[in-house]
Amino acid sequence: MNKADFPILQHVVYLDNAATTQKPKKVIDAIAHFYETSNANAHRGVYQLSMKASQLYDDARKTVADFIHADADEIIFTRNATESINLVAAAVFPLLKGKEIVLTVMEHHSNLIPWQQFAKKNGFTLQFIQMKPDFTLDYQDAEKKINDKTALVAFCQVSNALGTINDAEKIIALAKKHHALTLIDAAQSAPHMIVDVKKLDCDFLAFSGHKMLGPMGIGVLYGKKELLEKMQPYQFGGDMIKSVSLEHAEWNDLPMKFEAGTVNVADAVGLAEAIKYLEHIGMDVIEKKEKELLQYALQELKKIKTLKIYHAEKSSGIISFTMEKVHPHDIASLLDDERICIRAGHHCAMPLMHILGVPATARISFYIYNTREDVDMLVKALLHVEAMFHG
Amino acid sequence: MDNKDMYREHIIDSYKHPHNFGNLPHPTHACREFNPFCGDDITMQLVVKEGIIEKVTFNGKGCALSVAAASMLTDKIKGMNVEDIKKMSKEDILELLKIPIGPVRLKCALLSLETLHKALER
Ligand SMILES: Cc1ncc(COP(=O)(O)O)c(C=O)c1O
Numbered sequence: 109m110n111k112a113d114f115p116i117l118q119h120v121v122y123l124d125n126a127a128t129t130q131k132p133k134k135v136i137d138a139i140a141h142f143y144e145t146s147n148a149n150a151h152r153g154v155y156q157l158s159m160k161a162s163q164l165y166d167d168a169r170k171t172v173a174d175f176i177h178a179d180a181d182e183i184i185f186t187r188n189a190t191e192s193i194n195l196v197a198a199a200v201f202p203l204l205k206g207k208e209i210v211l212t213v214m215e216h217h218s219n220l221i222p223w224q225q226f227a228k229k230n231g232f233t234l235q236f237i238q239m240k241p242d243f244t245l246d247y248q249d250a251e252k253k254i255n256d257k258t259a260l261v262a263f264c265q266v267s268n269a270l271g272t273i274n275d276a277e278k279i280i281a282l283a284k285k286h287h288a289l290t291l292i293d294a295a296q297s298a299p300h301m302i303v304d305v306k307k308l309d310c311d312f313l314a315f316s317g318h319k320m321l322g323p324m325g326i327g328v329l330y331g332k333k334e335l336l337e338k339m340q341p342y343q344f345g346g347d348m349i350k351s352v353s354l355e356h357a358e359w360n361d362l363p364m365k366f367e368a369g370t371v372n373v374a375d376a377v378g379l380a381e382a383i384k385y386l387e388h389i390g391m392d393v394i395e396k397k398e399k400e401l402l403q404y405a406l407q408e409l410k411k412i413k414t415l416k417i418y419h420a421e422k423s424s425g426i427i428s429f430t431m432e433k434v435h436p437h438d439i440a441s442l443l444d445d446e447r448i449c450i451r452a453g454h455h456c457a458m459p460l461m462h463i464l465g466v467p468a469t470a471r472i473s474f475y476i477y478n479t480r481e482d483v484d485m486l487v488k489a490l491l492h493v494e495a496m497f498h499g
Numbered sequence: 500m501d502n503k504d505m506y507r508e509h510i511i512d513s514y515k516h517p518h519n520f521g522n523l524p525h526p527t528h529a530c531r532e533f534n535p536f537c538g539d540d541i542t543m544q545l546v547v548k549e550g551i552i553e554k555v556t557f558n559g560k561g562c563a564l565s566v567a568a569a570s571m572l573t574d575k576i577k578g579m580n581v582e583d584i585k586k587m588s589k590e591d592i593l594e595l596l597k598i599p600i601g602p603v604r605l606k607c608a609l610l611s612l613e614t615l616h617k618a619l620e621r
Contacts, residue, residue, distance in 0.1 A: 435563060
């Protein structure tokens with residue numbers, strides 16, 4: 109792996125990987141290659157081209173399934189993590205026992221608002237696992253919030269705003285004790301660490317292709333087969349049926365039951381290529397390399413005295429910070445002049461910003477192609493901003 | 500366009516030392532507005548007497564652009580006629596700030612004017 113694999117990185121220092129990642133040439137080429145050589149509607153034609161497209165789509169599903177240690181028919185392709193979570197929120201109701209949904213205060217809006225709507229519609233209440241001052245979840249609070257009233261626990265494995273790695277095993281064990289279902293928002297974990305759904309034993313898991321070198325427009329929902337089988341589809345139309353009369357329809361088998369309409373073969377192919385790229389490096393190597401870079405960045409950023417860093421001990425490659433008396437947006441605008449891309453804002457986690465007591469933070473987030481030189485350039489640019497506002 | 504142009508000294512000065520920053524004890528008009536994109540949060544308070552702005556303050560949290568704009572805008576409108584203020588637009592703010600602003604950050608620059616207009620509608 110090197111930066112030269114990523115055409116766009118020749119022009120910028122890209123430190124907003126929690127928002128979306130850049131794409132290697134191989135992924136871009138795989139998508140173009142599909143359109144040039146294999147484009148047809150999957151599962152619909154008996155001609156060779158359509159069979160080729162179907163095969164590529166099925167292969168992509170298998171690649172994704174292997175990546176998280178699932179079976180292929182437990183993998184549903186969606187547009188993104190948000191859609192995956194919405195699918196669960198739309199279809200899970202008949203499986204639930206209990207009247208409470210437990211979330212954490214550090215959820216991305218996409219794992220909060222679907223449940224707010226769900227609760228309103230179905231007369232449920234939401235409970236939130238609180239955060240401790242060290243930016244980790246309060247697991248004592250989790251033990252209180254997860255109880256016999258709990259129907260489902262939905263939580264992020266890694267917080268996109270803080271980088272905190274949550275103890276998924278612990279939360280799932282608590283949920284199981286009370287026969288509650290579990291959904292992991294893996295949008296920030298699947299790209300950066302080994303995620304094994306068998307080992308985790310979660311019921312659902314959601315992530316996005318574009319945050320792991322894949323294209324925009326393809327996401328994944330994993331669900332345990334016995335649960336998905338009991339759930340009703342939430343969108344209706346072509347491909348998701350087995351037989352149709354004018355009055356009735358019989359649903360297709362998994363996973364097609366949940367993939368109504370023409371599927372996104374090109375981006376599934378692109379995602380599979382991205383996963384191959386990641387696996388070629390090794391998820392364990394990626395995790396280790398990111399951890400090293402994170403430590404280096406923390407050490408360097410701590411030298412800037414006006415920075416306040418919101419960071420948990422056990423954390424993924426994300427650092428949220430504020431600079432005394434400088435709005436995060438001003439920081440990001442000024443860094444942009446040095447061709448350094450960082451995020452500033454509430455990171456789709458407004459309730460969390462409220463708890464932190466700030467309207468916004470600046471955030472850097474790493475991926476496989478980031479280097480110590482990137483960090484050095486960042487620090488230099490931040491010192492420049494500091495001089496401008498504090499000088 | 501270079502962002503540096505947005506951060507000329509007069510903008511940073513206005514941000515560091517904003518005019519009319521604070522609270523009014525008995526405002527006749529007030530409004531609080533947010534810019535969800537930035538997390539900017541601005542409250543405008545006014546005392547209007549016979550159609551004229553007698554006092555005005557603002558407070559809240561914002562980026563350099565939104566605070567500088569609010570500072571300059573509050574300076575400008577003191578003593579002005581409400582009807583004339585209602586006619587103020589984007590161009591008036593850009594004229595006050597005297598810097599080029601890209602489309603994304605324009606929201607920050609215009610937040611105080613929007614807040615002011617909403618306050619006067621009440
Ligand atoms: C933790 C987390 N969950 C969910 C999402 C939503 O991902 P998407 O916008 O790709 O659906 C994000 C993306 O920012 C995220 O960081």
